[in-house]
Amino acid sequence: MNNYEKVLVALRRVIRATDLHSKRLSKNAGLTGPQLLIMRTIRDLGEVTIGTIADKVSLSQATVTTILDRLEHRNLVYRVRSTQDKRKVHAHLTEDGADILARAPEPLQEEFIGKFQSLHEWEQSMIIASLQRVANMMDADDIDASPVLDVGAVLREDGWKETKKKAGA
Template identity: 55%
Template sequence: MEKYEELLLALRKVIRATDLHSKQLHKLTGLTAPQLLILREVAAAPTGITASAVAQNITLSPATVSNVIDRLEQRELLHRERSTQDRRRVVLSLTARGVERMKAAPRPLQDNFINKFQALADWEQSQLLSSMQRIAAMMDAERLDAAEVLEVGTYEQQQFSQND
């Protein structure tokens, strides 16, 4: 097998593992990975957080985060509230239903990855990072909107789960 074939096979395995975890997450919680990530960000801010701060923290575009927040609000998992100090500021917080959903949610796939990655020597971490950045560049993927949560699937699957 050629080296490029081995590399592509390894990439497909990563995509498959991510896809399987995403499906398991949706089956167990009814949430997509981005929805769970946003709920985690909101839960981590006990006094509330703005949508723009969430977008910045999870490195997704504000428009994407806003759309996901709309769906989470419709499902009564979080709510928006205007700040009493600054009426221009809208703060997000979890509803009781959102808190319960978070308690039942499994750990994200990347938690296991992070633990294993951080156990590597610094030089090996740097080598892996550099290699993945190079692969992303070779795939013209540097400017794609991406979050730290690993999720894949077809466009139709993502649109279907986002509309739930």
């Protein structure tokens, strides 16, 4: 196997692992990766604004709002306007949301983060540089991406439109 084939196989394995985890999450909890992260953020922070959620999960406020709309429609979260500052809206988990969250598998990136952080700093730097170079070689420098490991879900929930606009489409 040529070196470029080894790289392509490794990339495909990463994509496949992400896809399999995403399917397991959808099957077991009926959630996408970004939905899980947003619900976990709400659980962990309590009464939280959409802006704070967006910052914590590295998604735009528009994307978080769209995801919250879907979660609210499923009665997994609810939003309440602040009584102290009418401009702010706080998100909360419902009892159903807390139950689903308790049964949901951990996000894929949590296991990755633990393993990555256990590497020596030089190994981390090498991986970062290599992956940035691969992204550059695939003309992916200008594609908007967040550290949410999920196949397609972020794109389906508004990210694709943003990416197309940034890429000039």
